[in-house]
Amino acid sequence: MSDVARTAGVSVATVSKVVNGRYGVARATVERVQQVIHELGYEASLGAQSLRSHRTNVLGILLAEFEPFSTELLKGASQEVAGSGYQLLAYSSGDGEGAAVGWERRSLARLSGTLIDGAVIVTPTVVETENNFHVVAVDPHTGPSHLPTVDSDNFAGAVLATNYLLSLGHTRIGHISGRTDLMSAQLREAGFRSAMAEAGVPVDERLVRPGGFRIETAAGPAAELLGLADRPTAIFAGNDLSAISTMAVARDMGLCVPDDLSVIGFDNVPESALVNPPLTTIMQPLQRMGAEALRLLVDLIAGVERDTHIRLPTELVIRSSCRPHR
Amino acid sequence: MSDVARTAGVSVATVSKVVNGRYGVARATVERVQQVIHELGYEASLGAQSLRSHRTNVLGILLAEFEPFSTELLKGASQEVAGSGYQLLAYSSGDGEGAAVGWERRSLARLSGTLIDGAVIVTPTVVETENNFHVVAVDPHTGPSHLPTVDSDNFAGAVLATNYLLSLGHTRIGHISGRTDLMSAQLREAGFRSAMAEAGVPVDERLVRPGGFRIETAAGPAAELLGLADRPTAIFAGNDLSAISTMAVARDMGLCVPDDLSVIGFDNVPESALVNPPLTTIMQPLQRMGAEALRLLVDLIAGVERDTHIRLPTELVIRSSCRPHR
């Protein structure tokens, strides 16, 4: 900025005013400065700017890692943000979901004082809201949260999945549940149990194991389930990654999906269509969730009064990983 | 930080030393300060820290928008970065590819002085390297570039695609080319022409139109091609999004893919398997490209001597959007 100031023969204060479109600068000066800015290709440093002004027009999306779930949200958010005047900054603590818990708190602390005007946090565990800084959670932690939230109807989706398996004649149905700290995972398991009870089919507790929502963490539980002498004939996986992991484990054990084992997932990330056979799953409108989260955040910042809890519907997507029992 | 200092009864300078693990602080003091930091949940502000120290351990990935191509790169980069001690920050100028050109220069200027230690830029047009700041380009602008680069063998991939169509008996083959400023788009068109020439099949210039690599920008050209009285029997789209767009246009015009029209794409983004019929395409190892780009960047920063141009192979992925002619 001092380069610009020197070249244009003004002070940095004046350049700042021009950059920010403040009143009280002569027309001619504005033009001259803008000219120089253009020539030099000057762009204000985000770091310095935010440090001083606490307003950056940048919105943050905080996530543990870039995996299919969060990148779908990102796509939706990205479309929504276009033309809003905001820029998007996706930040990953980088250690992956497995390592350091509390990444959401740390990332938020690191960015919120400065740099971003608000944040959407993906699958956060604990977040204490700071005053005057807006946060919206996507698929948050279990328990009552005061946070503005976007999620989908996980319970209904799980019922959908379980009923589909039931309708195919399966009764020995296993469930690989998700991150036990997440509301969504609990609701999916609850939906599973509810549908089973409704159908009068008892749940064998040995067939229900936590899989952590990730490929690596789901492989173990999947192997245990499939290694049982009386193994399940169908598995409802807590999300698509767990389902994909389960299918890989099944293949390694010489089982054929769907002939020997039906598998249904949850999420409908694009990857679910890439596996062989293509995965039957429950769709959450992920891109729309990302878009809604972003819109909600923008509204919150703008002070718009509105509903701060958005729940979107889920839907059964039938592909080829399930087949009738027997 | 001053809160921490006050609570611990030391100066901010001392806190800073503790935070950064500098020598010259008494054991007892270190422990006390760390205790307070933990209690207060203090985390250094990225903005302030970077402004002063010019070292943040954050690597940037700059992109025009979060679409399937760049999010695949992100997934690969995210896996590669785990355990490297770096964090990842993906930044989107937000106006979408359509709007403001020069986003890469602006984003870079905004973040590079501070905030990030290096950047990978996705499909950049023009980037002047600043000294002492490391940048690697993925799928860069046409023309000789001094930038460290990661890309795939676009020419060979295009030949693969064209030969496949040719082998199916097609001769009226259209090509929806990509962003004309990108090396990759030019090479794909060149590969197409080369394969056609090799086969002795003339290229009808009316069947070659630029599609800009995006759903919205490809729809027009696709409609023009398919509206021709002697429309092509097969189309090689410059990337998967163009192919998906072409399929949608074809459907709207009452054409059936692949019966009335064969379509082949390029990229193999996960979305290509989601459309109906699933898209036959040329695979670029996108996640690996993201991982390689990140590793290259880390090496550059570390001062490792190594090859700074990485080209990965492409591959034909046959699904259901192409069929023999007649």
Add this chain to the structure above:
DNA sequence: TTGAAAGCGCTAACAG
């Protein structure tokens, strides 16, 4: 209409 000066949260010399 302009610029001098203070300060955002932090780090690095340097002095004590």
Add this chain to the structure above:
DNA sequence: CTGTTAGCGCTTTCAA
């Protein structure tokens, strides 16, 4: 071993 001080690039009074 610890604190004082200057300053990173910017914005914002406030006085000229």
